[in-house]
Amino acid sequence: MRAILPLGALAVLIILSLVIGIIDLRAEDNALGLLMISRFPRTVAALIAGAALAIAGAIMQMLVRNRFVVPMTAGTGQGAALGLLAALLLFPEASI
Numbered sequence: 001m002r003a004i005l006p007l008g009a010l011a012v013l014i015i016l017s018l019v020i021g022i023i024d025l026r027a028e029d030n031a032l033g034l035l036m037i038s039r040f041p042r043t044v045a046a047l048i049a050g051a052a053l054a055i056a057g058a059i060m061q062m063l064v065r066n067r068f069v070v071p072m073t074a075g076t077g078q079g080a081a082l083g084l085l086a087a088l089l090l091f092p093e094a095s096i
Contacts, residue, residue, distance in 0.1 A: 017043040 018039050025031045060074060061067055087094070 014043055014047070017046065 018035060019025065021034075021039055023034060025034065028034055057070065060076075061069055064074070
């Protein structure tokens with residue numbers, strides 16, 4: 001019963017993600033194509049990224065046995081920034 005409110009909020013956010021965009025779906029002739037090519041993959045990617053971050057956070061908390069640890073305090077954010085800096089220095093012509 002406690003999971004109904006978060007799941008309802010997630011459903012509302014998924015619908016908003018599919019509906020919100022620069023191009024109005026009501027004025028578009030190929031609205032289904034726009035949904036399937038642009039907005040649906042964007043929403044699925046956001047859901048997968050959020051789920052992966054949640055799982056990674058839970059694993060990190062179990063590994064260090066500290067429920068207050070977050071990726072930024074464990075150095076994960078700094079490691080990602082270092083990787084981005086190395087990629088920019090080694091491959092300056094690559095797009096971000």
